[in-house]
Amino acid sequence: MLKAVIFDDEYIVLQGLQKMINWSHYGIELVGTATNGMEALALFEGSKPDIVFTDIRMPGMDGLQVVEKILTTAPGTICIVFSGFNEFEYVKKAIKLGVADYLEKPITIPIIEDAIKRIIEKINLQKSISSIQSRWEDSRVELMEKATLDLLLLGEEAIPKWRDIFGSEAEHVICVTVLSQSRGGFALQNHSSYKAVRVRNGTEHLHVVFHFNDELEDFWEQLFLRPEQMGLAVGSGRTYKRLADVKKSYKEALQALRYGQFMNEAGWTRFEDIGENPQISIDLSEREEAVIFNMRTGDKKGLLKELDFFIQQLEGQCCNPDVMEREILKIIYLAMEVAKEAREDVVKINGNDFLPNVDIRSLNTKEEMYSWFRIQMEKIMDWSLIVRQQLKHGAVEKACKYMKENYFQDLTLQEVSEYVGMNSTYFSLLFKDEMEQSYIKYLTQIRMEQAKKLLQEGHKVGEVSEKVGYHSYRHFSELFKKHVGVNPGKYRDSY
Structure with missing residues (x-):
């Protein structure tokens, strides 16, 4: 049931609207009334109504100020204002704020009932549009998943259909990488430099990552720590420039995951590391x-x-x-x-x-x-x-x-x-x-110990990153914090 509130400083208006409108007939519950702007905002905060009826002129804070504050915090609220004959400038401002309707005083029961009917029609239309959009989006996601799975399994012959569904962004894809994970739960966040499509093939949980440029640091950064923190094993295939080679990356990702799980390695295992x-x-x-x-x-x-x-x-x-x-x-x-x-x-x-x-x-x-x-x-x-x-x-x-x-x-x-x-x-x-322990963890351990020594000697963090074999400052900092408990800058300052 929808919730509504009424704000008006005239007692007769409030009493008449409360008692003479059959609110439940319209699927609405009248949850409260207020006679000034401050009370109105407090009531709104406490009840979170779907519909607000308010007079423009009220003591303390006028109705438009109330509406402005409400629509700033809850833009989906339907606001209807009451206005007098000589308040055209207020009406223009109300429309600019985004009110759903305005009603001229004196307010009668038929005027309110007509307004309620228009509101209900508008709400039903919005729900219908939202439902259609939701179904369309779900259908589009399913089509994308199916086209991407076909790309993994069929390769070259599935590319034309995949391009149609992927849309204009397909022209900007320059390389592709496949990830396989031990279970669901890890969602790779999309980024301006890539788009990740989640796919299921039986018991396999996969991400197919389409890169729009060859700067892969933001992509790899998500795999450095997150899967391990979640107790999840993730295997990655190699990154290929040819879209048809996605089948190779797929098989490599499955192999990397299998060997990572065998070695009891929570976190990320690259095919290059096996x-x-x-x-x-x-x-x-x-x-x-x-x-x-x-x-x-x-x-x-x-x-x-x-x-x-x-x-x-x-x-x-x-x-x-x-x-x-x-x-x-x-x-x-x-x-x-x-x-x-x-x-x-x-x-x-x-x-x-x-x-x-x-x-x-x-x-x-x-x-x-x-x-x-x-x-x-x-x-x-x-x-x-x-x-x-x-x-x-x-x-x-x-x-x-x-x-x-x-x-x-x-x-x-x-x-x-x-x-x-x-x-x-x-x-x-x-x-x-x-x-x-794995080869890569042993090598990381050696590097972190050397990094600690260099930081204790006062070397800059960027220099230390290079000296211990990391070209990415951000990657080095993340790994150092994971192994030592503090970021390298703080560690250096403590000495």
Whole structure:
């Protein structure tokens, strides 16, 4: 029910309007009256009515001053003023303020009832327009989400439809990045330099970020701390200039999220921070990606479970021995490629040459083929686990020494992993296993300790940021405050 108030210094007017109008008939509750401007404002503040009837002339503060204050704080309020015959200048001012209607005195019941009917019609029209706008906006959001999801899944062929729905801003998109998050709740705020579209694909929570310029600092800044503060894991793919490459960023974002979650890293994990193996195609099936993941994380139990799923899938889909042989060899060679991320001599297992494409030819039945497949995969995994233990301590120790000596440079995971002679993804997992923290957190820790020393010596914050490897002053300040508890300027002043 709508709420209304009446402000007038004439007792007869107030009594007549209260008693002689059937307010509830119009869906209105009369919640109070006032006889002067100060009382009127106090009543308005206390009752927050939808409709205000007020005389222009009142003691203390006139009706127009009251209306001006009301519409300043609550512009959606419908205000109707009562005016005398000789108050045309007041009426003009009332219209300028935005009153909904003005009624000439003397006020009669039919005049008020006609005014109420016009008000109700206006309110209903506004509601109808708001409802249409809301439905249109919801429909537009749904269309945008659908077009963006098609872009992720289909790539090039979905671009024309996406452009139509994205509108004129599509012409200004110069690059695109995909984010994947562990659950909903994190909403990337839009900015003049980019537009983020939230998308769901099954259980996947995604943001597709369309950049309007190549200044990405404002975008990355939202990922530095917010997800971690929310206890949320977010993975980001690389930023691509070609819109059709959004499919690549999408797969990379999913990989980054998966590895970030495995390493128990709340916060932001970049694909660049887990690395890639150029020998392995990015166009892999979900099952193939699961095999790689279990190989890299040293999860033998998980690997064997995936092999059982793979065999069941193979059994249900084909009975052609050549096709089965090809699919099995594909998984074996994939596992060998992952094993070689630690050391190249995987082709020799137990001291013997490993030639799966030759050995598989000697098998006659699919049962023999499945059994042989499991045995070979276990051998590769066992070899990988042994090498992992042999190399882990020495490789990580070497990497830590290198990071301590070069922390001030733009030190990438790729550079450090190449220094120790490993694939970057494998190295990042090995580092986490040995140090119980990720490579990037360890490097940040080194940098923060060095920053504290430099600030204690009196160096300027901007200089310190550069000296410890951060080109973005704002990024450095945010990280320092997170690790130390105060911003770098305050920390320096305290010494």
